[in-house]
Amino acid sequence: MLNLPGDDDLCAVFLTELPVTGAAISIFVGTANETRMGATDDRAIALDEAQFSVGEGPRWDAMRTRAPVIVPDTRAAHLEWPALGTALADAGAAAVFVLPLIVGAVNIGVVEMYHTRPGSLSAPTLLHAQTLTSTTSWALMHSILDEGRRNPGAMTESEPLARREIHQATGMILVQADVSAAEALMLLRAHAFAHEQTLAEAAQAVINRSLNFAAEPDAVSDSAGSEEH
Amino acid sequence: MVTRSRPEKVSTAFVKLADTLVADYDVLDMLHTLAEECVDLLQVDQVGLLLAGPHGDLQVVASTSEQSELVEILQLQAGEGPCIECYHTGSVVTIADIAALDKWPAFQQAALRQGFASVHVVPLRIHERVIGAMGLFGSATGDLEQEDAVIAQALASVATISLLQERTIRESQIVNDQLQRALNSRIMIEQAKGVIAQISTVTMDEAFSRLRNHARSTHQTLNDTSQQVIDRTLVL
Numbered sequence: 061m062l063n064l065p066g067d068d069d070l071c072a073v074f075l076t077e078l079p080v081t082g083a084a085i086s087i088f089v090g091t092a093n094e095t096r097m098g099a100t101d102d103r104a105i106a107l108d109e110a111q112f113s114v115g116e117g118p119r120w121d122a123m124r125t126r127a128p129v130i131v132p133d134t135r136a137a138h139l140e141w142p143a144l145g146t147a148l149a150d151a152g153a154a155a156v157f158v159l160p161l162i163v164g165a166v167n168i169g170v171v172e173m174y175h176t177r178p179g180s181l182s183a184p185t186l187l188h189a190q191t192l193t194s195t196t197s198w199a200l201m202h203s204i205l206d207e208g209r210r211n212p213g214a215m216t217e218s219e220p221l222a223r224r225e226i227h228q229a230t231g232m233i234l235v236q237a238d239v240s241a242a243e244a245l246m247l248l249r250a251h252a253f254a255h256e257q258t259l260a261e262a263a264q265a266v267i268n269r270s271l272n273f274a275a276e277p278d279a280v281s282d283s284a285g286s287e288e289h
Numbered sequence: 290m291v292t293r294s295r296p297e298k299v300s301t302a303f304v305k306l307a308d309t310l311v312a313d314y315d316v317l318d319m320l321h322t323l324a325e326e327c328v329d330l331l332q333v334d335q336v337g338l339l340l341a342g343p344h345g346d347l348q349v350v351a352s353t354s355e356q357s358e359l360v361e362i363l364q365l366q367a368g369e370g371p372c373i374e375c376y377h378t379g380s381v382v383t384i385a386d387i388a389a390l391d392k393w394p395a396f397q398q399a400a401l402r403q404g405f406a407s408v409h410v411v412p413l414r415i416h417e418r419v420i421g422a423m424g425l426f427g428s429a430t431g432d433l434e435q436e437d438a439v440i441a442q443a444l445a446s447v448a449t450i451s452l453l454q455e456r457t458i459r460e461s462q463i464v465n466d467q468l469q470r471a472l473n474s475r476i477m478i479e480q481a482k483g484v485i486a487q488i489s490t491v492t493m494d495e496a497f498s499r500l501r502n503h504a505r506s507t508h509q510t511l512n513d514t515s516q517q518v519i520d521r522t523l524v525l
Contacts, residue, residue, distance in 0.1 A: 162473070163473065163476060164473055164475075164476030164477045164479070164480050165476075165477050165480045165481075165515075165516065165519040166476075166480075187466055190466060191466050191469065194466075194469040194473070195469075198342065198344070221342075221348075221476070222342070222346060222347075222348045222349070222364060223364060224349065224360055224364075224479045227476050227479030227480045227483065228479050228480070228482050228483040228486065228493055229483060230479075230480050230483060231479065231480040231481060231482060231483020231484040231485075231486070231487065231519065232483040232484070232486055232487040233483075234480075234483075234484065234519070235483075235484050235487040235488055235521075236487060241480055241519060267483075267486075267493070
């Protein structure tokens with residue numbers, strides 16, 4: 061589990077603001093490949109786990125398409141996801157709404173919400189849900205970039221997401237290392253932490269072409285943060 | 290060379306911005322057009338636009354130069370300086386002589402180092418809500434001419450309206466959504482610039498102009514074009 065602040069609070073806001081029974085947030089970047097962040101109740105967790113184990117379902121579609129996936133009636137879910145079958149309905153969800161957590165091209169994770177009654181989300185409600193999701197994405201990204209910082213005092217960086225060089229370097233690294241945008245950002249973060257640099261400093265080195273994450277043996281160990289460059 | 294009168298230039302600029310009000314226009318392209326038009330029309334050298342993020346932090350969304358110097362000053366300003374002041378107060382901030390400033394030492398130092406002597410900042414405001422700021426930087430000292438100041442504010446207002454689309458401005462939810470989309474697109478563009486810079490070994494400035502030219506010639510948004518570049522279904 062990542063040790064990020066306010067994990068369950070992050071889910072609670074969806075419950076307060078939207079007509080849903082429960083919510084869970086999963087994130088896919090950070091120290092583990094797959095980490096559930098928090099949930100408002102056990103059913104929300106069960107819904108995520110049901111999809112996770114079969115490898116299909118709305119959460120996967122939302123991740124892949126980077127767009128909301130609305131399942132107004134889970135009894136029909138087997139038509140779209142045969143392997144998932146009636147698992148969502150069996151877990152007690154009549155409707156499921158999944159929204160991707162994204163910042164730019166970086167996929168952070170998903171917010172999975174459910175209702176015990178079937179039905180869709182109205183257009184204004186969906187818009188509100190997307191705004192909440194976007195705010196959550198930015199907050200999570202800030203936490204993820206901060207997480208694991210060895211020397212917090214020395215490397216405080218206000219608003220790292222506002223710094224263009226970090227995003228430009230992410231783009232360069234995703235080509236160099238042939239990885240996703242999220243992985244590229246994590247490589248940059250790992251390097252910065254290992255070398256006690258700010259993200260902006262590490263990013264500038266990439267842009268100046270003095271730091272490269274090409275998939276060569278030394279660069280690979282570099283990405284693990286164990287070697288001087 | 291054809292010389293156009295000032296009123297002609299001004300009205301052309303407004304028409305250009307108004308053109309962006311048609312359906313599926315590209316917000317970020319429009320903001321770049323605004324910045325470029327300001328340099329063309331007003332006695333300023335560089336222009337940068339900042340929008341407020343989800344936590345009220347200002348982020349650079351468009352600038353006449355992708356050069357790191359201007360962006361650096363704008364980013365710095367996001368912490369302290371005339372742009373953040375303009376955003377917080379909702380009022381125009383004019384610094385006729387940056388060298389004579391007795392506050393914001395970090396901003397002052399950075400701006401002078403880059404050769405800027407004056408700055409004029411207008412708020413991007415809709416009704417009572419301020420959504421960002423536009424900084425006009427000059428290499429000479431002195432206040433903006435009254436006429437220039439009026440034109441700058443009018444251009445900024447048109448841009449704000451097109452950014453938020455008038456029919457939706459009363460719904461704060463939609464305003465938030467539009468703002469966050471613009472900020473997300475900006476990040477996507479920066480990432481795509483990095484991809485292009487890496488694959489084609491070009492500068493960030495060149496990467497941006499390739500992105501923009503392709504988006505325009507294929508009638509796509511900068512956001513969609515950036516997505517294709519990042520997915521590497523498009524090589525520029």
